[in-house]
Amino acid sequence: MTVNGRRATAADVAAAAGVSRSTVSYILNGSDRQSFSPETVARVRAAAAELAYLPHAAARALRKGQSGIVLLVLPDVPGSTNFAKLVAALTDAVRATGRSLVTLTVRPGNRLVDALRDISPQALLEVLPLPEEDSAAALAANVPVVVVTSSIESLDRAAGALQVEHLAALGHRRLGILTVSDAQVHPFSATRLTAATAAVEKLGLAPPRVASVTGPPDARAIGAVATTLRDWTTGEDPVTAVCCFNDLFAAVTVAAARSAGLDVPGDLSIVGMDDEPLAGLLGPTLTTVRYDFTGTGAHIRERLRHALDDGPAAAPISSDAVRVVERESTAPVGGEDAAGPAGRDVSPPRTS
Amino acid sequence: MTVNGRRATAADVAAAAGVSRSTVSYILNGSDRQSFSPETVARVRAAAAELAYLPHAAARALRKGQSGIVLLVLPDVPGSTNFAKLVAALTDAVRATGRSLVTLTVRPGNRLVDALRDISPQALLEVLPLPEEDSAAALAANVPVVVVTSSIESLDRAAGALQVEHLAALGHRRLGILTVSDAQVHPFSATRLTAATAAVEKLGLAPPRVASVTGPPDARAIGAVATTLRDWTTGEDPVTAVCCFNDLFAAVTVAAARSAGLDVPGDLSIVGMDDEPLAGLLGPTLTTVRYDFTGTGAHIRERLRHALDDGPAAAPISSDAVRVVERESTAPVGGEDAAGPAGRDVSPPRTS
DNA sequence: TTGCATCACTCACACGTGTGAGTGACACGT
DNA sequence: ACGTGTCACTCACACGTGTGAGTGATGCAA
Numbered sequence: 001m002t003v004n005g006r007r008a009t010a011a012d013v014a015a016a017a018g019v020s021r022s023t024v025s026y027i028l029n030g031s032d033r034q035s036f037s038p039e040t041v042a043r044v045r046a047a048a049a050e051l052a053y054l055p056h057a058a059a060r061a062l063r064k065g066q067s068g069i070v071l072l073v074l075p076d077v078p079g080s081t082n083f084a085k086l087v088a089a090l091t092d093a094v095r096a097t098g099r100s101l102v103t104l105t106v107r108p109g110n111r112l113v114d115a116l117r118d119i120s121p122q123a124l125l126e127v128l129p130l131p132e133e134d135s136a137a138a139l140a141a142n143v144p145v146v147v148v149t150s151s152i153e154s155l156d157r158a159a160g161a162l163q164v165e166h167l168a169a170l171g172h173r174r175l176g177i178l179t180v181s182d183a184q185v186h187p188f189s190a191t192r193l194t195a196a197t198a199a200v201e202k203l204g205l206a207p208p209r210v211a212s213v214t215g216p217p218d219a220r221a222i223g224a225v226a227t228t229l230r231d232w233t234t235g236e237d238p239v240t241a242v243c244c245f246n247d248l249f250a251a252v253t254v255a256a257a258r259s260a261g262l263d264v265p266g267d268l269s270i271v272g273m274d275d276e277p278l279a280g281l282l283g284p285t286l287t288t289v290r291y292d293f294t295g296t297g298a299h300i301r302e303r304l305r306h307a308l309d310d311g312p313a314a315a316p317i318s319s320d321a322v323r324v325v326e327r328e329s330t331a332p333v334g335g336e337d338a339a340g341p342a343g344r345d346v347s348p349p350r351t352s
Numbered sequence: 353m354t355v356n357g358r359r360a361t362a363a364d365v366a367a368a369a370g371v372s373r374s375t376v377s378y379i380l381n382g383s384d385r386q387s388f389s390p391e392t393v394a395r396v397r398a399a400a401a402e403l404a405y406l407p408h409a410a411a412r413a414l415r416k417g418q419s420g421i422v423l424l425v426l427p428d429v430p431g432s433t434n435f436a437k438l439v440a441a442l443t444d445a446v447r448a449t450g451r452s453l454v455t456l457t458v459r460p461g462n463r464l465v466d467a468l469r470d471i472s473p474q475a476l477l478e479v480l481p482l483p484e485e486d487s488a489a490a491l492a493a494n495v496p497v498v499v500v501t502s503s504i505e506s507l508d509r510a511a512g513a514l515q516v517e518h519l520a521a522l523g524h525r526r527l528g529i530l531t532v533s534d535a536q537v538h539p540f541s542a543t544r545l546t547a548a549t550a551a552v553e554k555l556g557l558a559p560p561r562v563a564s565v566t567g568p569p570d571a572r573a574i575g576a577v578a579t580t581l582r583d584w585t586t587g588e589d590p591v592t593a594v595c596c597f598n599d600l601f602a603a604v605t606v607a608a609a610r611s612a613g614l615d616v617p618g619d620l621s622i623v624g625m626d627d628e629p630l631a632g633l634l635g636p637t638l639t640t641v642r643y644d645f646t647g648t649g650a651h652i653r654e655r656l657r658h659a660l661d662d663g664p665a666a667a668p669i670s671s672d673a674v675r676v677v678e679r680e681s682t683a684p685v686g687g688e689d690a691a692g693p694a695g696r697d698v699s700p701p702r703t704s
Numbered sequence: 705t706t707g708c709a710t711c712a713c714t715c716a717c718a719c720g721t722g723t724g725a726g727t728g729a730c731a732c733g734t
Numbered sequence: 735a736c737g738t739g740t741c742a743c744t745c746a747c748a749c750g751t752g753t754g755a756g757t758g759a760t761g762c763a764a
Contacts, residue, residue: 007494009720020744025722033723036742052492054465057472058413059720062749067410068470071454076443078629079436088428091457100462100470102423102454105443110452118420118452119471120409140404142359217629251633258635276630277430277569281603283610283635361750372714377752385753388712411750414719 008051016047024048028055061120068099070304071121075128075184076107080246082274082291083127089297090125090148097304101125106134113137123308125300127152128187144307149187151299154319156188159289160195163243163271164203166287166324171333172241172269174206176232178225178253180245181212189245192273196243209239217248225249225256233262240333241269247276247288254282254329265331275325284328292321360403368399376400380407413472420451422656423473427480427536428459432598434626434643435479441649442477442500449656453477458486465489475660477652479504480539496659501539503651503669508540511641511674512547515595515623516555518639518676523685524593524621526558528584530577530605532597533564541597544625548595561591569600577601577608585614592685593621599628599640606634606681617683627677636680644673 003012010028014021019040026034027044036044047053061067072090077083087103094101099122104115112134124138124145138145167175179193193210200208211228213221232239244250250272254264262268264284272279275290295318305311355364362380366373371392378386379396388396399405413419424442429435439455446453451474456467464486476490476497490497519527531545545562552560563580565573584591596602602624606616614620616636624631627642647670657663 002492002494007492011720021721022723022744022746023742026743029722031723034743035740040742052488054468054489054493056414056720057468057470058410058419059749060469060722061410062408062414062719062751063721063723065749076440077436079431079433081431084429084431087457088459091428091459091462095462095466100456100467102456102467102471104452104454105439107440107443110443110447114447115452115454116406116409117412118409119454136404137406140354140359141406142354217633219632248629248633251630255633255635277600278603278628278630278634280571281569281574281600281607281634282630283607363750373751374714374716374753375712378713381752383753386713387710392712407752408750411719412752414721414749415751415753417719 003051007056008053010053010055013044013047013051013053016051017043019044028053066122066308067120069119069121070094070099070101070123070125071115071119072101072103072125072127073112073130073134074103074105076105077184080274081276082293085291086127086148086152086293086296089293090300093297093301094304096301097309099304099308106130116141123304128184146300146303146307148296148300151296151303151317152188153191154317155291155293155296155322156191157195158319159273159291159322160192160243161199162289162322162324163273164196164199164205166271166326167241167243167269167330168199168203168205170241170269170330172205173333174208174237174239174241175200176209176211176229176239176242178228178242178244178249179210179212180249181214185245192245206237213245213249213252217252221249221252222255222259225253226260229253229256229260229262229268233260233268239268241271241330244270244272246274247272247279247286250279250286250288250329251282254284254286265329269330269333271324271330279325280327282329287327287330288325290323290325292323295321355403359408360405362405362407365396365399365403365405368403369395371396380405418474418660419472421471421473422446422451422453422475422477423467423471424453424455424477424479425464425482425486426455426457428457429536432626433628434645437643438479438500438504438645438648441645442652445649445653446656448653449661451656451660458482468493468495475656480536498652498655498659500648500652503648503655504540505543506669507643507645507648507674508543509547510672511625511643512544512595513551514641514674514676515625516548516551516557518623518678519593519595519621519682520551520555520557522593522621522682524557525685526560526589526591526593527552528561528563528581528591528594530580530594530596530601531562531564532601533566537597544597558589565597565601565604569604573601573604574607574611577605578612581605581608581612581614581620585612585620591620593623593682596622596624598626599624599631599638602631602638602640602681603634606636606638617681621682621685623676623682631677632679634681639679639682640677642675642677644675647673 010024011021014024024044027041091101116137124143125148127148177196179189209232244253250270253270257264257268264270272286272288275288279286279288299317302314306313362376363373366376376396379393443453468489476495477500479500529548531541561584594605596605602622605622609616609620616622624638624640627640631638631640651669654666658665
């Protein structure tokens with residue numbers, strides 16, 4: 001409610017209830033060091049409700065010395081399922097500590113240091129390394145930075161390994177690994193790549209072929225990948241399966257395979273990552289790796305409590321929150337049927 | 353820089369420069385009502401830089417009565433390209449008014465009214481209707497709400513019409529329109545649907561068949577759409593082309609057509625919407641409608657200036673920021689070749 | 705000298721909270 | 735009557751800014 005044009009303050013509530021402003025503050029914040037008669041409490045509560053009183057966040061932050069705002073700094077990446085799922089999990093995690101998570105999209109012309117003049121967060125969550133200038137500003141403003149990337153790392157490691165293990169279980173012995181050179185996602189791509197190569201070694205497979213794609217997943221990329229695939233699949237000891245950085249580039253690889261005259265999964269199995277919604281609707285439907293961020297959310301919650309509320313140090317995160325979604329784009333090595341296994345999650349029903 | 357454990361304040365800068373705190377404030381804010389000697393200005397600037405002084409956002413907000421924060425309230429929707437592009441455009445638009453945009457993800461257990469205890473935005477941007485409780489809270493907190501949906505509406509209208517016009521230009525006279533019943537996206541789906549039906553009428557086509565899909569784009573949806581397609585394409589005056597709510601459901605429709613024994617685009621042309629990154633990588637690649645939100649950003653900027661800075665009322669938005677991306681899933685009616693036109697944006701190269 | 709304007713700067717208040725310290729009234733035990 | 739303790743509540747400060755009003759010094763015209 002607004003009282004003569006301005007939003008209601010604690011003083012308005014106090015006046016309406018016939019008590020002092022301190023009384024209002026004590027009652028609404030429920031201090032255990034003060035006591036008030038039940039009828040006063042009721043009167044204050046009623047007045048607050050009547051006026052729809054909401055304490056002014058800036059004033060509260062100034063007085064308490066902490067804002068209750070956790071700022072998630074995101075680069076300006078195109079919408080990805082995993083980021084959306086991650087944001088949802090982090091939102092819940094921050095809420096569970098009694099704070100609020102808001103997201104800042106950092107892009108050219110909108111730097112973190114600009115935003116810090118308008119918002120004073122209690123902590124920063126960063127999922128990708130901040131520009132030097134920005135982390136310096138965070139340091140100067142005395143805002144602790146919690147690096148989410150390190151909490152996801154174990155998931156990425158597990159995911160990279162899962163791709164390889166899945167293909168190895170299907171009998172593939174010679175794999176190709178397709179990574180990307182985009183600097184923005186380098187933390188993820190590097191982790192997945194090293195995990196995949198480590199898994200190859202651990203399983204005793206042949207040394208993998210590795211290639212890196214530059215630029216967006218478009219026609220040019222398809223051409224480039226097609227060239228790579230022709231190279232990989234000719235000669236002796238050809239590659240029979242490819243691990244891709246994500247579902248987008250897996251789709252690129254499918255298209256490239258087609259243009260190179262390779263059947264998927266007959267000649268080449270392809271496994272993606274992230275389980276984008278469209279992955280189950282491609283032809284062939286895409287085998288991929290799906291992330292579950294609920295464990296990550298819990299882990300970040302503990303790390304926040306440690307950093308902000310003097311809680312105990314967070315335990316290492318478990319990495320079993322990642323699993324293969326088996327669809328049509330992978331098949332046992334040497335399998336002559338072009339159909340592949342029926343998709344486990346999504347498959348066109350054959351009902352008449 | 354932190355001075356004895358706390359972040360530097362204007363008082364620290366003043367002490368370092370040997371002036372009063374007011375002088376620091378006046379110099380750093382560049383008031384034209386006060387004048388200072390050049391050497392004092394230099395000394396203050398140097399001290400501020402030395403201490404990496406950043407004014408406390410909450411204190412500034414409290415004093416000025418406005419926070420400079422614009423809060424974009426987003427529902428918990430899975431990552432979509434259009435939302436990501438929209439957020440980027442809005443970020444720039446808000447920055448152009450000298451404020452900062454942050455995004456709040458509203459989901460069960462994380463209501464706007466909770467967040468408003470931690471953050472006091474100067475304005476709200478809503479892209480989907482807020483729950484009653486939340487808009488009441490915004491009203492009570494005296495925070496103006498700028499409805500983005502209404503600025504996008506003209507784009508949605510143009511997009512819905514474009515789907516129909518594109519198919520009509522290919523000679524299709526009897527269309528199906530596939531919308532969704534998800535309440536969350538109802539503002540968009542409703543606008544696109546009415547625009548499409550209006551375009552059908554305007555072009556003098558046969559009355560369209562309309563169906564609504566419930567639930568996510570999964571196997572169940574494919575089955576349901578397949579049934580619908582069989583109905584639409586049998587009997588006299590069959591449907592030869594379908595407009596879909598977005599690319600996800602267009603992909604569902606492609607899969608459904610395949611399971612119904614229909615060739616795309618030979619028997620049925622399908623046009624999607626949003627130009628998701630994967631749309632150009634499906635088989636067949638998807639003809640779709642692509643949004644450009646730069647005009648929307650400029651419009652929202654003007655509306656913010658009107659609402660917050662006493663600027664003039666914003667002019668109506670132009671709606672030419674939407675265009676068809678022609679790929680393989682649409683073809684002239686009755687065309688017997690299953691290949692369709694070569695994708696204009698993305699097509700697998702046929703080089704050997 | 706006096707009056708007045710300009711310059712360079714400082715004083716002091718207000719924004720809306722949260723909270724430690726204080727205060728008057730009352731009850732109770734001695 | 736008097737000290738002591740509890741109850742119900744209020745006073746007053748501090749958080750860090752932005753800014754209108756004020757102030758002493760200097761210059762300059764009369």
